[in-house]
Amino acid sequence: xxxxxxxxxxxxxxxxxxxxxxxxxxxxxxxxxxxxxxxxxxxxxxxxxxxxxxxxxxxxxxxxxxxxxxxxxxxxxxxxxxxxxxxxxxxxxxxxxxxxxxxxxxxxxxxxxxxxxxxxxxxxxxxxxxxxxxxxxxxxxxxxxxxxxxxxxxxxxxxxxxxxxxxxxxxxxxxxxxxxxxxxxxxxxxxxxxxxxxxxxxxxxxxxxxxxxxxxxxxxxxxxxxxxxxxxxxxxxxxxxxxxxxxxxxxxxxxxxxxxxxxxxxxxxxxxxxxxxxxxxxxxxxxxxxxxxxxxxxxxxxxxxxxxxxxxxxxxxxxxxxxxxxxxxxxxxxxxxxxxxxxxxxxxxxxxxxxxxxxxxxxxxxxxxxxxxxxxxxxxxxxxxxxxxxxxxxxxxxxxxxxxxxxxxxxxxxxxxxxxxxxxxxxxxxxxxxxxxxxxxxxxxxxxxxxxxxxxxxxxxxxxxxxxxxxxxxxxxxxxxxxxxxxxxxxxxxxxxxxxxxxxxxxxxxxxxxxxxxxx
Ligand code: B12
Ligand code: SF4
Numbered sequence: 031x032x033x034x035x036x037x038x039x040x041x042x043x044x045x046x047x048x049x050x051x052x053x054x055x056x057x058x059x060x061x062x063x064x065x066x067x068x069x070x071x072x073x074x075x076x077x078x079x080x081x082x083x084x085x086x087x088x089x090x091x092x093x094x095x096x097x098x099x100x101x102x103x104x105x106x107x108x109x110x111x112x113x114x115x116x117x118x119x120x121x122x123x124x125x126x127x128x129x130x131x132x133x134x135x136x137x138x139x140x141x142x143x144x145x146x147x148x149x150x151x152x153x154x155x156x157x158x159x160x161x162x163x164x165x166x167x168x169x170x171x172x173x174x175x176x177x178x179x180x181x182x183x184x185x186x187x188x189x190x191x192x193x194x195x196x197x198x199x200x201x202x203x204x205x206x207x208x209x210x211x212x213x214x215x216x217x218x219x220x221x222x223x224x225x226x227x228x229x230x231x232x233x234x235x236x237x238x239x240x241x242x243x244x245x246x247x248x249x250x251x252x253x254x255x256x257x258x259x260x261x262x263x264x265x266x267x268x269x270x271x272x273x274x275x276x277x278x279x280x281x282x283x284x285x286x287x288x289x290x291x292x293x294x295x296x297x298x299x300x301x302x303x304x305x306x307x308x309x310x311x312x313x314x315x316x317x318x319x320x321x322x323x324x325x326x327x328x329x330x331x332x333x334x335x336x337x338x339x340x341x342x343x344x345x346x347x348x349x350x351x352x353x354x355x356x357x358x359x360x361x362x363x364x365x366x367x368x369x370x371x372x373x374x375x376x377x378x379x380x381x382x383x384x385x386x387x388x389x390x391x392x393x394x395x396x397x398x399x400x401x402x403x404x405x406x407x408x409x410x411x412x413x414x415x416x417x418x419x420x421x422x423x424x425x426x427x428x429x430x431x432x433x434x435x436x437x438x439x440x441x442x443x444x445x446x447x448x449x450x451x452x453x454x455x456x457x458x459x460x461x462x463x464x465x466x467x468x469x470x471x472x473x474x475x476x477x478x479x480x481x482x483x484x485x486x487x488x489x490x491x492x493x494x495x496x497x498x499x500x501x502x503x504x505x506x507x508x509x510x511x512x513x514x515x516x517x518x519x520x521x522x523x524x525x526x527x528x529x530x531x532x533x534x535x536x537x538x539x540x541x542x543x544x545x546x547x548x549x550x
Contacts, residue, residue: 031165034091035059035202036082036110037073038103042420048211049075050265053219054127055097056198058153062095063199065158071202074106076209082110086117093164094123095157098130098148101396102418104137105498111144122146122164126153126176128238131187131517132398133501134178140498143180150176151187151238151517154196176517187518193224193246206260212320214263214293222251222281226269227526227536228299229512232364234398235269237515242525243273248280255290263293263317271296273536274528278309285316297322300348301539307351314355321352322389324362349386360387365437367393367407367424374436381443390440391419395503398515406506411492412499421488430492434485441483 037052052073063069072085086094094114096107107130111123123141126149130137134148146164149156156175163170171177176187190196200206200218207216223246225239255264272278285292294317303310303323310318325345352359363377381388394417395401395409407424416423426433513520526533 031067031092031161032089033059033062033067033069033093033095033161034085034089035062035069035071035095035097037071037075037097038100038106038110039074041100041102041418048265049209050211050217051200051203051206051209051219052097053198053221053267054099054153055095056200056203057196058095058097058126058157059202060197060199061154061157062161063202065161067161069199069202071199073203073205076205079110083113083117086114086121090118091121093161094121096123096125096127098125098127098137100418101129101133101500102415104129104133104140104414108137108140108145108498111141115144124149124160124164126150126157128234129397131176131238132234132396134183136501138178138180146179147171147174148178149174149187150178152176152190154190155188189242189244189518193221193244194250200258211265211295214261214265214295214319216261217263217265217295218258218261219267220251220254220258220264221267222246222271222277223268223273223527225526227273227528227533228270228540229400230540231400231404232393232395234396234515237398237512238517240516240518240520240525241512242518242521243527244525245274245277245527248277248284251281252284252288252290255285255292256288261292263295263319266294266296269297270302271298272306272309272313273302274532275306275309278306279312282309282312282316286312291317293317293319295320295322297324299324299539300345301535303348304344304351305535310352310355310357314357318355318357320358320360322360322362323348323352349384353385358387360389362389362391364393365390365440367422367426367433369433369436370427371432371436374440378440378443381440388444390437390444392422392437394419394421394423397501397503398517400510400512400515402503403507403510403515405503409500409503411496412502413492413494413496414498414500415494416491417500421491431485431489434488438483438485438488 035055035058037055040049052075055071059069059071070085070089070091072082074082094111096111098104098107107125111125114121114123123145124147125137125145130148131150134150137148138145147160149160156177160171160174160177163174171179172182172184175185177184210217223244225241225243226236227241227243229236229241258264294313296318298321300323303321349359349361395405396417405424409423410425411423422430422433428436523533528536
């Protein structure tokens with residue numbers, strides 16, 4: 031069969047700071063190709079809807095497979111599915127990915143028959159079986175693990191045998207040089223691990239993978255890095271990088287031994303950074319440029335609320351350590367809709383005092399998270415497009431327009447601090463180097479902020495007519511059984527490839543330990 035894999039457009043955040051290759055979709059595409067299908071891939075982060083429709087006309091796929099990682103992309107996917115079926119009524123449309131795994135039935139309802147099936151969980155393991163069912167026996171779709179159709183739900187999703195078996199179909203992605211993050215222009219994405227053993231209330235990374243944690247072998251990780259000669263660096267996709275020190279060390283040492291000269295960006299936790307200092311020292315030597323560290327809140331009360339059992343002093347100790355390595359740190363903090371002007375003002379003051387880049391996002395309850403079940407505030411909007419943590423969906427204490435004014439003013443402090451004249455001058459050498467190689471992504475980014483972050487535009491987004499509404503959250507409860515949230519069922523302790531000491535460390539630093547049954 032001819033299979034077209036499609037990634038939807040960029041959301042607000044990626045319109046300015048970065049554009050990353052859709053690795054999950056490349057992996058799913060590889061699974062289809064390995065089963066003998068003829069596969070193409072289009073990424074609407076770097077191509078237009080017109081280009082998609084032209085591709086449909088030319089390729090005339092039997093199956094169109096959308097990637098639905100982001101809730102805010104759901105309306106776009108549903109509309110594209112409907113138009114696809116109008117133009118090619120014989121084509122089967124399916125959707126898989128993170129967010130649709132938690133909202134499968136609603137997505138099918140919105141699509142009114144245009145989407146045949148939503149695949150929950152990891153795509154690689156079930157995609158081949160699904161394509162076979164579509165081709166040979168449609169009744170068998172209901173037996174595919176993770177498949178949800180209007181007629182019912184298949185067995186629970188299954189994991190791929192081993193992360194080492196995976197080989198993304200990177201060659202199918204056009205415009206490879208359009209993917210970048212900061213000076214890593216062009217860049218590729220890579221996974222060293224999958225899943226997260228912690229259980230933060232606002233996050234669905236752990237509920238998707240059933241609190242499991244799996245590793246790619248250092249040999250395979252390094253071979254993949256070596257295969258991407260054309261890029262300047264890699265964005266490491268792991269939810270929390272280098273939880274298991276030996277694993278991070280082994281990859282880093284192999285990179286050093288082989289003299290691989292690349293740059294890296296990653297995301298980790300402050301307590302992991304402090305626990306595995308030697309690993310991060312090594313990575314700083316071999317090219318680690320930037321670390322994202324989620325602090326989420328800057329006072330003890332806020333941190334407790336988000337269940338990160340890292341105290342503020344630990345957070346600041348981690349920042350000190352990262353500075354000592356000469357690695358840039360980008361901190362994420364979460365603004366709550368009940369913040370008033372005074373709170374924003376004090377945050378801005380704090381931002382001016384510290385050298386780090388701070389990304390301010392908005393507290394947003396997502397299906398698949400505990401907060402979706404415990405948040406008692408009523409949503410002010412159920413427009414999927416606003417669920418991108420850059421818009422507000424919970425009631426604000428300030429009038430909404432004032433909240434956005436304060437939020438953008440706070441984000442602007444960072445923009446001025448890091449993308450202002452002096453910094454651009456400082457970045458000039460880098461930009462010149464990139465331009466010499468024909469790479470303009472980073473330069474364009476430097477001038478885009480005001481056209482994307484503007485309170486008036488955000489208010490206008492709230493005024494758009496809403497065609498597809500999110501489901502109402504269930505009545506608020508105080509406690510949620512984590513098992514009821516999982517997409518992949520939990521395999522307990524054996525599902526986590528970490529040693530016992532690290533398992534103990536995770537248990538001490540997660541607040542869910544007391545609340546959930548041991549080994550969940
Ligand atoms: C890396 C990452 C990013 C990157 C890269 C995104 C990209 N273009 O690749 C960046 C930094 C850009 C990013 C940005 C944001 N992200 Co993000 N991101 C992640 C992260 C950590 C990993 C995703 C990933 O690439 N995993 C590795 C690949 C291999 O897995 P995968 O893509 O999930 O694909 C697998 C399955 O989902 C499935 N699958 C995927 N597509 C398809 C298609 C078919 C047909 C099938 C069958 C299966 C299938 O099979 C794949 C292989 O197993 C996830 C957390 C997580 N663990 O999933 C959050 C996550 C997806 N992001 C999240 C959010 C909120 C955001 C932002 C909105 C944040 C912001 N600051 O604004 C932005 C917006 C992004 C945008 N589209 O513009 C939330 C999603 C919330 C939601 N419900 O919508 C997550 C879940 C994190 C969280 N804490 O809850 N993100
Ligand atoms: S540490 Fe918390 S926020 Fe980070 S991925 Fe794990 S559960 Fe999500």
